[in-house]
Amino acid sequence: xxxxxxxxxxxxxxxxxxxxxxxxxxxxxxxxxxxxxxxxxxxxxxxxxxxxxxxxxxxxxxxxxxxxxxxxxxxxxxxxxxxxxxxxxxxxxxxxxxxxxxxxxxxxxxxxxxxxxxxxxxxxxxxxxxxxxxxxxxxxxxxxxxxxxxxxxxxxxxxxxxxxxxxxxxxxxxxxxxxxxxxxxxxxxxxxxxxxxxxxxxxxxxxxxxxxxxxxxxxxxxxxxxxxxxxxxxxxxxxxxxxxxxx
Amino acid sequence: xxxxxxxxxxxxxxxxxxxxxxxxxxxxxxxxxxxxxxxxxxxxxxxxxxxxxxxxxxxxxxxxxxxxxxxxxxxxxxxxxxxxxxxxxxxxxxxxxxxxxxxxxxxxxxxxxxxxxxxxxxxxxxxxxxxxxxxxxxxxxxxxxxxxxxxxxxxxxxxxxxxxxxxxxxxxxxxxxxxxxxxxxxxxxxxxxxxxxxxxxxxxxxxxxxxxxxxxxxxxxxxxxxxxxxxxxxxxxxxxxxxxxxx
Numbered sequence: 001x002x003x004x005x006x007x008x009x010x011x012x013x014x015x016x017x018x019x020x021x022x023x024x025x026x027x028x029x030x031x032x033x034x035x036x037x038x039x040x041x042x043x044x045x046x047x048x049x050x051x052x053x054x055x056x057x058x059x060x061x062x063x064x065x066x067x068x069x070x071x072x073x074x075x076x077x078x079x080x081x082x083x084x085x086x087x088x089x090x091x092x093x094x095x096x097x098x099x100x101x102x103x104x105x106x107x108x109x110x111x112x113x114x115x116x117x118x119x120x121x122x123x124x125x126x127x128x129x130x131x132x133x134x135x136x137x138x139x140x141x142x143x144x145x146x147x148x149x150x151x152x153x154x155x156x157x158x159x160x161x162x163x164x165x166x167x168x169x170x171x172x173x174x175x176x177x178x179x180x181x182x183x184x185x186x187x188x189x190x191x192x193x194x195x196x197x198x199x200x201x202x203x204x205x206x207x208x209x210x211x212x213x214x215x216x217x218x219x220x221x222x223x224x225x226x227x228x229x230x231x232x233x234x235x236x237x238x239x240x241x242x243x244x245x246x247x
Numbered sequence: 248x249x250x251x252x253x254x255x256x257x258x259x260x261x262x263x264x265x266x267x268x269x270x271x272x273x274x275x276x277x278x279x280x281x282x283x284x285x286x287x288x289x290x291x292x293x294x295x296x297x298x299x300x301x302x303x304x305x306x307x308x309x310x311x312x313x314x315x316x317x318x319x320x321x322x323x324x325x326x327x328x329x330x331x332x333x334x335x336x337x338x339x340x341x342x343x344x345x346x347x348x349x350x351x352x353x354x355x356x357x358x359x360x361x362x363x364x365x366x367x368x369x370x371x372x373x374x375x376x377x378x379x380x381x382x383x384x385x386x387x388x389x390x391x392x393x394x395x396x397x398x399x400x401x402x403x404x405x406x407x408x409x410x411x412x413x414x415x416x417x418x419x420x421x422x423x424x425x426x427x428x429x430x431x432x433x434x435x436x437x438x439x440x441x442x443x444x445x446x447x448x449x450x451x452x453x454x455x456x457x458x459x460x461x462x463x464x465x466x467x468x469x470x471x472x473x474x475x476x477x478x479x480x481x482x483x484x485x486x487x488x489x490x491x492x493x494x
Contacts, residue, residue: 083335087335088336089328091261147340
Protein backbone atom coordinates (compact mmCIF):
# COMPACT_ATOMS: atom_id res chain seq x y z
CA UNK A 1 0.00 0.00 0.00
CA UNK A 2 1.11 3.49 -0.84
CA UNK A 3 2.48 5.67 1.95
CA UNK A 4 0.56 8.92 1.65
CA UNK A 5 2.13 10.67 4.64
CA UNK A 6 5.72 10.04 5.66
CA UNK A 7 7.49 11.49 8.68
CA UNK A 8 11.11 10.51 9.39
CA UNK A 9 13.10 11.71 12.40
CA UNK A 10 11.18 14.97 12.51
CA UNK A 11 12.63 17.49 14.94
CA UNK A 12 11.36 20.98 15.70
CA UNK A 13 12.09 23.29 18.58
CA UNK A 14 11.04 26.83 19.45
CA UNK A 15 13.86 28.85 20.96
CA UNK A 16 15.40 26.01 22.96
CA UNK A 17 12.16 24.23 23.81
CA UNK A 18 11.85 20.97 21.91
CA UNK A 19 8.35 20.54 20.49
CA UNK A 20 8.91 17.45 18.33
CA UNK A 21 11.86 15.14 18.97
CA UNK A 22 12.88 12.53 16.38
CA UNK A 23 9.35 11.53 15.42
CA UNK A 24 8.74 8.94 12.67
CA UNK A 25 5.51 7.47 11.36
CA UNK A 26 3.76 6.82 8.10
CA UNK A 27 0.14 6.74 6.99
CA UNK A 28 -1.08 4.43 4.23
CA UNK A 29 -3.70 5.42 1.67
CA UNK A 30 -7.26 5.14 2.90
CA UNK A 31 -6.24 4.97 6.54
CA UNK A 32 -7.54 7.06 9.46
CA UNK A 33 -4.54 7.97 11.58
CA UNK A 34 -4.83 9.48 15.04
CA UNK A 35 -2.13 11.70 16.49
CA UNK A 36 -2.70 11.75 20.25
CA UNK A 37 -1.17 13.36 23.28
CA UNK A 38 -1.71 16.04 25.91
CA UNK A 39 -1.78 19.73 24.97
CA UNK A 40 1.78 20.76 24.13
CA UNK A 41 2.86 17.20 23.26
CA UNK A 42 3.70 18.26 19.70
CA UNK A 43 0.60 17.28 17.70
CA UNK A 44 -0.09 20.65 16.09
CA UNK A 45 3.60 21.28 15.44
CA UNK A 46 3.83 17.93 13.63
CA UNK A 47 0.82 18.85 11.47
CA UNK A 48 2.25 22.29 10.73
CA UNK A 49 5.56 20.78 9.65
CA UNK A 50 3.67 18.36 7.39
CA UNK A 51 1.75 21.23 5.83
CA UNK A 52 4.83 23.40 5.44
CA UNK A 53 3.45 26.21 7.60
CA UNK A 54 6.39 25.49 9.94
CA UNK A 55 9.87 24.49 8.82
CA UNK A 56 11.31 21.34 10.41
CA UNK A 57 14.70 21.71 12.12
CA UNK A 58 15.63 18.17 11.18
CA UNK A 59 14.29 15.04 9.52
CA UNK A 60 12.02 14.80 6.50
CA UNK A 61 8.30 15.00 5.89
CA UNK A 62 6.34 14.24 2.73
CA UNK A 63 2.67 14.32 1.83
CA UNK A 64 1.66 12.59 -1.43
CA UNK A 65 5.39 12.56 -2.25
CA UNK A 66 5.37 16.30 -2.79
CA UNK A 67 7.50 19.06 -1.39
CA UNK A 68 5.39 21.47 0.64
CA UNK A 69 7.42 24.43 -0.53
CA UNK A 70 8.24 23.94 -4.20
CA UNK A 71 5.04 22.00 -4.99
CA UNK A 72 2.67 23.87 -2.70
CA UNK A 73 0.12 24.55 -5.39
CA UNK A 74 -0.24 20.96 -6.65
CA UNK A 75 -0.14 19.56 -3.13
CA UNK A 76 -2.96 21.69 -1.78
CA UNK A 77 -5.25 20.80 -4.69
CA UNK A 78 -5.31 17.34 -3.06
CA UNK A 79 -5.17 18.20 0.62
CA UNK A 80 -7.89 19.56 2.89
CA UNK A 81 -7.04 21.14 6.22
CA UNK A 82 -9.04 22.06 9.29
CA UNK A 83 -7.06 24.12 11.78
CA UNK A 84 -7.65 24.22 15.50
CA UNK A 85 -8.61 27.88 15.46
CA UNK A 86 -11.05 29.09 12.88
CA UNK A 87 -9.90 32.17 10.96
CA UNK A 88 -12.18 34.15 8.73
CA UNK A 89 -12.82 37.68 7.53
CA UNK A 90 -15.12 40.07 9.36
CA UNK A 91 -18.75 40.20 8.26
CA UNK A 92 -18.51 37.29 5.87
CA UNK A 93 -21.43 34.90 5.42
CA UNK A 94 -21.23 31.12 5.42
CA UNK A 95 -21.99 30.89 1.71
CA UNK A 96 -19.53 33.65 0.78
CA UNK A 97 -16.75 31.94 2.69
CA UNK A 98 -17.64 28.65 0.98
CA UNK A 99 -17.65 30.33 -2.42
CA UNK A 100 -14.32 32.08 -1.94
CA UNK A 101 -12.71 28.89 -0.61
CA UNK A 102 -14.15 26.65 -3.33
CA UNK A 103 -12.96 28.95 -6.11
CA UNK A 104 -9.34 28.32 -5.12
CA UNK A 105 -9.55 24.66 -6.20
CA UNK A 106 -9.73 23.15 -9.67
CA UNK A 107 -12.12 20.34 -8.70
CA UNK A 108 -14.01 21.74 -5.75
CA UNK A 109 -16.90 19.81 -4.26
CA UNK A 110 -20.43 21.22 -4.27
CA UNK A 111 -20.42 23.55 -1.26
CA UNK A 112 -24.19 23.51 -0.83
CA UNK A 113 -24.24 19.71 -0.76
CA UNK A 114 -21.51 19.64 1.92
CA UNK A 115 -23.39 22.23 3.96
CA UNK A 116 -26.45 20.02 3.72
CA UNK A 117 -24.52 16.95 4.90
CA UNK A 118 -23.23 18.87 7.89
CA UNK A 119 -26.64 20.36 8.73
CA UNK A 120 -25.63 23.91 7.88
CA UNK A 121 -27.59 24.60 4.72
CA UNK A 122 -30.16 26.80 6.49
CA UNK A 123 -27.28 28.88 7.88
CA UNK A 124 -25.86 29.73 4.43
CA UNK A 125 -26.79 33.41 4.65
CA UNK A 126 -25.73 33.91 8.28
CA UNK A 127 -22.50 35.65 9.25
CA UNK A 128 -19.85 33.10 10.20
CA UNK A 129 -19.20 35.09 13.38
CA UNK A 130 -22.84 34.58 14.43
CA UNK A 131 -22.65 30.77 14.29
CA UNK A 132 -22.45 28.73 17.48
CA UNK A 133 -19.14 27.06 18.33
CA UNK A 134 -20.36 23.69 17.12
CA UNK A 135 -21.73 25.09 13.87
CA UNK A 136 -18.46 26.86 13.17
CA UNK A 137 -16.51 23.68 13.88
CA UNK A 138 -18.68 21.79 11.38
CA UNK A 139 -18.23 24.58 8.84
CA UNK A 140 -14.48 24.28 9.10
CA UNK A 141 -14.71 20.54 8.46
CA UNK A 142 -16.72 21.47 5.35
CA UNK A 143 -13.79 23.65 4.19
CA UNK A 144 -11.39 20.74 4.70
CA UNK A 145 -13.57 18.65 2.38
CA UNK A 146 -14.21 21.33 -0.27
CA UNK A 147 -11.13 20.48 -2.39
CA UNK A 148 -12.41 16.89 -2.89
CA UNK A 149 -9.17 15.95 -1.20
CA UNK A 150 -7.17 12.73 -1.19
CA UNK A 151 -5.77 13.59 2.23
CA UNK A 152 -7.50 15.44 5.05
CA UNK A 153 -5.89 16.95 8.15
CA UNK A 154 -8.27 17.57 11.03
CA UNK A 155 -6.87 19.24 14.12
CA UNK A 156 -9.13 18.69 17.15
CA UNK A 157 -11.90 17.53 14.96
CA UNK A 158 -14.94 17.45 17.22
CA UNK A 159 -14.00 19.85 20.02
CA UNK A 160 -17.07 21.91 20.82
CA UNK A 161 -19.56 19.55 19.19
CA UNK A 162 -22.50 17.98 21.04
CA UNK A 163 -22.92 14.20 21.21
CA UNK A 164 -25.27 13.98 18.24
CA UNK A 165 -23.10 16.19 16.02
CA UNK A 166 -20.04 14.15 16.94
CA UNK A 167 -21.73 10.95 15.84
CA UNK A 168 -22.81 12.61 12.58
CA UNK A 169 -19.24 13.70 11.91
CA UNK A 170 -17.94 10.19 12.64
CA UNK A 171 -20.40 8.78 10.11
CA UNK A 172 -19.31 11.28 7.46
CA UNK A 173 -15.64 10.51 8.07
CA UNK A 174 -16.29 6.75 7.79
CA UNK A 175 -17.97 7.39 4.44
CA UNK A 176 -14.93 9.38 3.31
CA UNK A 177 -12.64 6.58 4.40
CA UNK A 178 -14.73 4.12 2.39
CA UNK A 179 -14.09 6.31 -0.63
CA UNK A 180 -10.34 5.93 -0.08
CA UNK A 181 -9.61 9.30 1.49
CA UNK A 182 -6.68 9.31 3.91
CA UNK A 183 -7.34 11.12 7.18
CA UNK A 184 -4.94 12.37 9.82
CA UNK A 185 -6.67 13.67 12.92
CA UNK A 186 -5.91 14.80 16.42
CA UNK A 187 -8.45 14.37 19.18
CA UNK A 188 -8.83 14.43 22.93
CA UNK A 189 -11.81 12.07 22.84
CA UNK A 190 -10.74 8.45 23.15
CA UNK A 191 -14.15 7.06 22.17
CA UNK A 192 -13.73 8.90 18.88
CA UNK A 193 -10.24 7.55 18.36
CA UNK A 194 -11.45 4.01 19.06
CA UNK A 195 -14.35 4.39 16.66
CA UNK A 196 -12.40 5.94 13.79
CA UNK A 197 -8.66 5.32 13.86
CA UNK A 198 -6.92 2.39 12.17
CA UNK A 199 -3.62 3.39 13.65
CA UNK A 200 -2.49 5.83 16.30
CA UNK A 201 0.65 7.49 17.51
CA UNK A 202 0.73 8.74 21.10
CA UNK A 203 3.07 11.66 21.68
CA UNK A 204 4.68 12.73 24.92
CA UNK A 205 7.11 15.67 24.99
CA UNK A 206 7.46 15.45 21.21
CA UNK A 207 8.39 11.75 21.18
CA UNK A 208 6.28 8.76 20.18
CA UNK A 209 5.54 6.64 23.24
CA UNK A 210 3.22 4.34 21.30
CA UNK A 211 2.72 3.64 17.60
CA UNK A 212 0.27 0.96 16.42
CA UNK A 213 -3.42 0.05 16.54
CA UNK A 214 -5.82 0.83 19.37
CA UNK A 215 -6.03 -2.88 20.24
CA UNK A 216 -2.24 -3.13 20.42
CA UNK A 217 -2.16 -0.06 22.62
CA UNK A 218 -4.48 -1.74 25.13
CA UNK A 219 -2.68 -5.10 24.87
CA UNK A 220 0.78 -3.72 25.61
CA UNK A 221 -0.42 -1.71 28.60
CA UNK A 222 -1.56 -3.02 32.00
CA UNK A 223 -5.07 -1.62 31.30
CA UNK A 224 -8.29 -3.05 29.89
CA UNK A 225 -9.79 0.13 28.50
CA UNK A 226 -8.25 2.26 25.76
CA UNK A 227 -8.76 5.52 27.64
CA UNK A 228 -6.94 4.05 30.67
CA UNK A 229 -4.18 2.79 28.39
CA UNK A 230 -3.86 6.28 26.84
CA UNK A 231 -3.54 7.87 30.26
CA UNK A 232 -1.00 5.22 31.25
CA UNK A 233 1.12 6.02 28.17
CA UNK A 234 0.97 9.75 28.69
CA UNK A 235 1.48 9.75 32.47
CA UNK A 236 4.30 12.04 33.64
CA UNK A 237 7.43 10.38 35.05
CA UNK A 238 7.33 12.55 38.15
CA UNK A 239 4.01 10.91 39.07
CA UNK A 240 5.57 7.49 38.53
CA UNK A 241 8.45 8.29 40.82
CA UNK A 242 6.16 9.73 43.45
CA UNK A 243 4.10 6.55 43.40
CA UNK A 244 7.10 4.22 43.45
CA UNK A 245 8.60 6.17 46.35
CA UNK A 246 5.44 5.70 48.37
CA UNK A 247 5.17 2.05 47.44
CA UNK B 248 -9.14 34.38 -13.89
CA UNK B 249 -12.26 33.01 -12.23
CA UNK B 250 -10.72 32.62 -8.76
CA UNK B 251 -9.47 36.20 -8.99
CA UNK B 252 -12.90 37.55 -9.94
CA UNK B 253 -14.72 35.51 -7.29
CA UNK B 254 -12.32 36.66 -4.60
CA UNK B 255 -12.58 40.22 -5.85
CA UNK B 256 -16.38 40.10 -5.77
CA UNK B 257 -16.52 38.78 -2.21
CA UNK B 258 -13.72 40.95 -0.81
CA UNK B 259 -15.39 43.96 -2.44
CA UNK B 260 -18.68 43.11 -0.72
CA UNK B 261 -16.86 42.75 2.61
CA UNK B 262 -15.12 46.06 2.10
CA UNK B 263 -18.43 47.81 1.36
CA UNK B 264 -19.94 46.25 4.49
CA UNK B 265 -17.02 47.66 6.48
CA UNK B 266 -18.11 51.19 5.38
CA UNK B 267 -14.72 52.84 6.22
CA UNK B 268 -13.66 53.15 2.61
CA UNK B 269 -17.09 54.30 1.48
CA UNK B 270 -16.72 57.17 3.92
CA UNK B 271 -13.03 58.03 3.48
CA UNK B 272 -12.49 57.18 -0.17
CA UNK B 273 -15.87 58.04 -1.72
CA UNK B 274 -17.81 60.49 0.47
CA UNK B 275 -14.98 62.56 1.92
CA UNK B 276 -13.33 63.59 -1.38
CA UNK B 277 -16.76 64.48 -2.75
CA UNK B 278 -17.61 66.64 0.27
CA UNK B 279 -14.28 68.50 0.11
CA UNK B 280 -14.71 68.97 -3.64
CA UNK B 281 -18.22 70.40 -3.27
CA UNK B 282 -17.08 72.68 -0.43
CA UNK B 283 -14.20 74.10 -2.46
CA UNK B 284 -16.57 74.44 -5.40
CA UNK B 285 -19.06 76.36 -3.29
CA UNK B 286 -16.42 78.58 -1.70
CA UNK B 287 -14.49 79.47 -4.85
CA UNK B 288 -17.25 78.93 -7.39
CA UNK B 289 -15.94 79.51 -10.86
CA UNK B 290 -13.42 82.15 -9.78
CA UNK B 291 -10.18 82.04 -11.73
CA UNK B 292 -7.28 80.41 -9.89
CA UNK B 293 -5.48 83.77 -9.80
CA UNK B 294 -6.14 87.08 -11.55
CA UNK B 295 -5.75 86.51 -15.25
CA UNK B 296 -5.66 82.69 -15.03
CA UNK B 297 -7.25 80.74 -17.89
CA UNK B 298 -8.57 78.10 -15.47
CA UNK B 299 -10.74 78.24 -12.32
CA UNK B 300 -9.61 77.58 -8.78
CA UNK B 301 -11.70 74.41 -8.69
CA UNK B 302 -10.14 73.17 -11.91
CA UNK B 303 -6.74 73.79 -10.40
CA UNK B 304 -7.74 71.79 -7.30
CA UNK B 305 -9.31 68.90 -9.21
CA UNK B 306 -6.08 66.94 -9.65
CA UNK B 307 -5.26 67.28 -5.96
CA UNK B 308 -8.71 66.26 -4.77
CA UNK B 309 -8.66 63.07 -6.82
CA UNK B 310 -5.79 61.86 -4.62
CA UNK B 311 -7.81 61.91 -1.37
CA UNK B 312 -9.30 58.57 -2.31
CA UNK B 313 -5.93 57.17 -3.40
CA UNK B 314 -4.48 58.24 -0.08
CA UNK B 315 -7.30 56.66 1.95
CA UNK B 316 -7.06 53.34 0.11
CA UNK B 317 -3.32 53.20 -0.41
CA UNK B 318 -1.85 54.21 2.90
CA UNK B 319 -4.84 53.48 5.16
CA UNK B 320 -7.13 50.75 3.79
CA UNK B 321 -4.56 48.48 2.17
CA UNK B 322 -1.97 48.25 4.97
CA UNK B 323 -4.69 47.71 7.57
CA UNK B 324 -6.40 44.91 5.69
CA UNK B 325 -3.15 43.10 4.83
CA UNK B 326 -1.88 43.36 8.38
CA UNK B 327 -5.20 42.26 9.83
CA UNK B 328 -5.51 39.25 7.54
CA UNK B 329 -2.07 38.17 8.61
CA UNK B 330 -2.50 38.63 12.35
CA UNK B 331 -5.92 36.99 12.38
CA UNK B 332 -4.33 34.07 10.52
CA UNK B 333 -6.65 34.37 7.55
CA UNK B 334 -3.55 34.29 5.36
CA UNK B 335 -2.46 31.12 7.09
CA UNK B 336 -5.69 29.47 6.01
CA UNK B 337 -4.95 30.56 2.43
CA UNK B 338 -1.46 29.15 2.79
CA UNK B 339 -2.84 25.59 2.88
CA UNK B 340 -4.79 26.15 -0.35
CA UNK B 341 -3.38 26.39 -3.88
CA UNK B 342 -3.74 30.19 -3.98
CA UNK B 343 -0.58 32.31 -4.39
CA UNK B 344 0.28 35.29 -2.20
CA UNK B 345 0.46 37.44 -5.35
CA UNK B 346 -3.20 36.77 -6.04
CA UNK B 347 -4.35 37.66 -2.53
CA UNK B 348 -2.40 40.92 -2.71
CA UNK B 349 -3.57 41.77 -6.22
CA UNK B 350 -7.22 41.31 -5.21
CA UNK B 351 -6.70 43.91 -2.48
CA UNK B 352 -4.80 46.22 -4.86
CA UNK B 353 -7.68 45.96 -7.31
CA UNK B 354 -10.22 46.85 -4.61
CA UNK B 355 -8.45 50.10 -3.73
CA UNK B 356 -7.92 50.85 -7.40
CA UNK B 357 -11.67 50.50 -7.90
CA UNK B 358 -12.42 52.87 -5.03
CA UNK B 359 -10.01 55.43 -6.47
CA UNK B 360 -11.39 55.21 -10.00
CA UNK B 361 -14.92 55.44 -8.65
CA UNK B 362 -14.03 58.58 -6.73
CA UNK B 363 -12.26 60.05 -9.77
CA UNK B 364 -15.33 59.49 -11.94
CA UNK B 365 -17.66 60.88 -9.30
CA UNK B 366 -15.59 64.06 -8.79
CA UNK B 367 -15.30 64.64 -12.52
CA UNK B 368 -19.04 64.18 -13.12
CA UNK B 369 -19.93 66.45 -10.20
CA UNK B 370 -17.50 69.09 -11.38
CA UNK B 371 -18.70 68.84 -14.96
CA UNK B 372 -22.42 68.92 -14.16
CA UNK B 373 -22.56 71.40 -11.27
CA UNK B 374 -19.46 73.56 -11.53
CA UNK B 375 -18.74 73.52 -15.23
CA UNK B 376 -15.15 72.33 -14.95
CA UNK B 377 -13.36 70.66 -17.83
CA UNK B 378 -10.13 68.79 -18.33
CA UNK B 379 -7.91 71.25 -20.17
CA UNK B 380 -4.88 69.03 -20.58
CA UNK B 381 -4.46 65.73 -22.37
CA UNK B 382 -6.68 62.98 -21.00
CA UNK B 383 -3.99 60.39 -21.63
CA UNK B 384 -1.29 62.34 -19.80
CA UNK B 385 -3.65 62.95 -16.89
CA UNK B 386 -4.68 59.30 -16.61
CA UNK B 387 -1.06 58.21 -16.88
CA UNK B 388 -0.08 60.52 -14.02
CA UNK B 389 -3.08 59.36 -12.06
CA UNK B 390 -2.10 55.70 -12.40
CA UNK B 391 1.47 56.48 -11.41
CA UNK B 392 0.33 58.26 -8.24
CA UNK B 393 -2.06 55.39 -7.48
CA UNK B 394 0.68 52.82 -7.96
CA UNK B 395 3.10 54.72 -5.74
CA UNK B 396 0.61 55.08 -2.90
CA UNK B 397 -0.50 51.44 -3.14
CA UNK B 398 3.10 50.26 -3.08
CA UNK B 399 3.74 52.27 0.07
CA UNK B 400 0.65 50.66 1.58
CA UNK B 401 1.82 47.19 0.58
CA UNK B 402 5.15 47.81 2.24
CA UNK B 403 3.57 49.02 5.48
CA UNK B 404 1.06 46.15 5.54
CA UNK B 405 3.81 43.68 4.71
CA UNK B 406 6.38 44.76 7.26
CA UNK B 407 4.33 45.97 10.25
CA UNK B 408 4.47 43.23 12.89
CA UNK B 409 0.82 43.68 13.94
CA UNK B 410 -2.31 45.69 13.02
CA UNK B 411 -1.75 48.12 15.88
CA UNK B 412 1.64 49.20 14.56
CA UNK B 413 0.31 49.14 11.00
CA UNK B 414 -2.44 51.50 12.17
CA UNK B 415 0.05 53.89 13.75
CA UNK B 416 2.30 53.96 10.68
CA UNK B 417 -0.73 54.35 8.41
CA UNK B 418 -1.95 57.33 10.43
CA UNK B 419 1.52 58.88 10.41
CA UNK B 420 1.53 58.66 6.63
CA UNK B 421 -2.14 59.37 5.95
CA UNK B 422 -2.86 62.50 7.95
CA UNK B 423 0.25 64.53 7.04
CA UNK B 424 -0.16 63.62 3.38
CA UNK B 425 -3.86 64.41 3.43
CA UNK B 426 -3.30 67.81 5.05
CA UNK B 427 0.09 68.97 3.83
CA UNK B 428 0.55 67.60 0.33
CA UNK B 429 -2.22 69.72 -1.08
CA UNK B 430 -4.77 66.91 -1.31
CA UNK B 431 -7.31 68.75 0.86
CA UNK B 432 -5.78 72.10 1.82
CA UNK B 433 -4.83 73.70 -1.51
CA UNK B 434 -1.06 73.96 -1.98
CA UNK B 435 -1.50 77.42 -3.46
CA UNK B 436 -2.88 78.91 -0.21
CA UNK B 437 -0.11 77.46 1.99
CA UNK B 438 2.61 79.77 3.33
CA UNK B 439 5.91 79.42 1.51
CA UNK B 440 7.66 77.59 4.37
CA UNK B 441 4.94 74.97 4.49
CA UNK B 442 5.11 74.59 0.72
CA UNK B 443 8.84 73.80 0.98
CA UNK B 444 8.19 71.13 3.63
CA UNK B 445 5.29 69.81 1.65
CA UNK B 446 7.53 69.36 -1.39
CA UNK B 447 9.29 66.54 0.45
CA UNK B 448 6.16 64.36 0.50
CA UNK B 449 5.90 61.99 -2.47
CA UNK B 450 2.22 62.80 -2.83
CA UNK B 451 2.98 66.51 -3.30
CA UNK B 452 5.10 65.63 -6.32
CA UNK B 453 2.28 63.41 -7.63
CA UNK B 454 -0.25 66.18 -7.19
CA UNK B 455 1.95 68.64 -9.07
CA UNK B 456 2.06 66.17 -11.92
CA UNK B 457 -1.73 65.77 -11.86
CA UNK B 458 -2.22 69.55 -11.87
CA UNK B 459 0.10 70.12 -14.78
CA UNK B 460 -1.52 67.39 -16.85
CA UNK B 461 -5.12 68.26 -15.96
CA UNK B 462 -4.64 71.95 -16.68
CA UNK B 463 -2.58 71.41 -19.82
CA UNK B 464 0.30 73.51 -18.47
CA UNK B 465 3.71 73.23 -20.06
CA UNK B 466 5.34 70.03 -18.87
CA UNK B 467 8.56 71.28 -17.30
CA UNK B 468 10.32 69.95 -14.24
CA UNK B 469 8.29 66.74 -14.13
CA UNK B 470 11.05 64.28 -14.92
CA UNK B 471 12.42 64.37 -11.37
CA UNK B 472 9.06 63.75 -9.62
CA UNK B 473 8.32 60.92 -12.05
CA UNK B 474 11.71 59.33 -11.43
CA UNK B 475 11.31 59.68 -7.66
CA UNK B 476 7.88 58.07 -7.70
CA UNK B 477 8.96 55.23 -9.98
CA UNK B 478 11.99 54.51 -7.81
CA UNK B 479 9.91 54.57 -4.63
CA UNK B 480 7.33 52.24 -6.19
CA UNK B 481 9.95 49.76 -7.35
CA UNK B 482 11.62 49.63 -3.95
CA UNK B 483 8.34 49.27 -2.04
CA UNK B 484 6.97 46.51 -4.26
CA UNK B 485 10.28 44.67 -4.31
CA UNK B 486 10.71 44.75 -0.55
CA UNK B 487 7.11 43.82 0.22
CA UNK B 488 7.18 40.80 -2.14
CA UNK B 489 10.57 39.66 -0.89
CA UNK B 490 9.53 39.82 2.76
CA UNK B 491 5.97 38.58 2.34
CA UNK B 492 4.96 36.49 5.33
CA UNK B 493 1.87 34.33 5.67
CA UNK B 494 1.93 34.82 9.43
